[in-house]
Amino acid sequence: MKLLLLNGPNLNLLGSREPQHYGDLTLTDIEIHLTDAAKKRNVELTCRQTNHEGVLIDEIQFANGTFDGVILNAGGYTHTSVALRDAIAATTIPVVEIHISNIQAREDFRHKSLIAPVCIGQISGFGSYSYYLGLDALINYIEEINKDNMISDNN
Numbered sequence: 001m002k003l004l005l006l007n008g009p010n011l012n013l014l015g016s017r018e019p020q021h022y023g024d025l026t027l028t029d030i031e032i033h034l035t036d037a038a039k040k041r042n043v044e045l046t047c048r049q050t051n052h053e054g055v056l057i058d059e060i061q062f063a064n065g066t067f068d069g070v071i072l073n074a075g076g077y078t079h080t081s082v083a084l085r086d087a088i089a090a091t092t093i094p095v096v097e098i099h100i101s102n103i104q105a106r107e108d109f110r111h112k113s114l115i116a117p118v119c120i121g122q123i124s125g126f127g128s129y130s131y132y133l134g135l136d137a138l139i140n141y142i143e144e145i146n147k148d149n150m151i152s153d154n155n
Contacts, residue, residue, distance in 0.1 A: 001042070001142060003135070004067045005034060006059050007049040008075035014100075022100050025128045034131050041139055053077055057087040064091035068142050071134040073098050078113050089118040094141055098134040099124035 007027060015026035031047040038045035046067070050056055056077060063070050072095050077084050088095050095118070102125030103110045116122045120141055123133045 001069075001139065002044045002046070002067045003038065003138060004059070004063045004070045005031065005045055005047045005131070005135075006056065006063075006070055006072045006074075007047075008056055008073060008077050009051040009053075010075055011073060012049050012051070022127075030128050030131055033128075034135055037132060037135060043135075043139060045135075053081055053084065056081075056084055060084070060087040060091060060093075060095070064093045067093065069093060069138045070095045071098060071131065071138055072096065072115070072119070073100070073131075074115055078103070078115055079110055080114070082114060085114045085118055088115055094138065094145075095119045096134045096138045096141075097122040098130045100127055100130055101125060 011027055014022055014030065015024055027049060035045045035047065048059060050059070056074065060070065060072075070093055072088075074081070074084060074097070078097065078099070095115075097113065097115055097119040099122075103113065105125070113122060121137060123130045123137065126133060
């Protein structure tokens with residue numbers, strides 16, 4: 001199984017950016033730990049980060065057919081990008097939306113996710129552990145789909 005971890009704007013500043021909301025781990029720390037966790041489940045994890053909306057869209061489009069699923073922390077684009085939402089909706093790849101902070105406990109403008117309706121699920125508020133929960137949820141989702149497909153193929 002091949003998964004893509006895709007991080008959006010300002011997540012490259014983790015560890016120094018608003019630690020009261022995002023903790024003190026860097027994005028590199030998270031990527032290293034998550035890659036190790038993925039390997040333990042025989043999963044290849046590719047990690048990418050960009051501050052550019054169009055690059056996020058390109059990555060989602062590229063992931064479709066290349067990866068089995070995407071773990072996406074779209075950062076501020078979660079609440080503003082119709083184009084990112086449309087890119088996810090245009091693909092068949094399962095996407096899990098994650099956030100380090102609890103977006104419902106933050107500013108009002110963060111309460112609405114434009115991408116949540118086109119993702120298989122949303123995880124938020126568990127600090128950097130949200131990434132592990134997203135990884136686990138996505139792997140389990142894909143394994144369940146594959147198991148169901150094998151049962152259907154045998155009938």
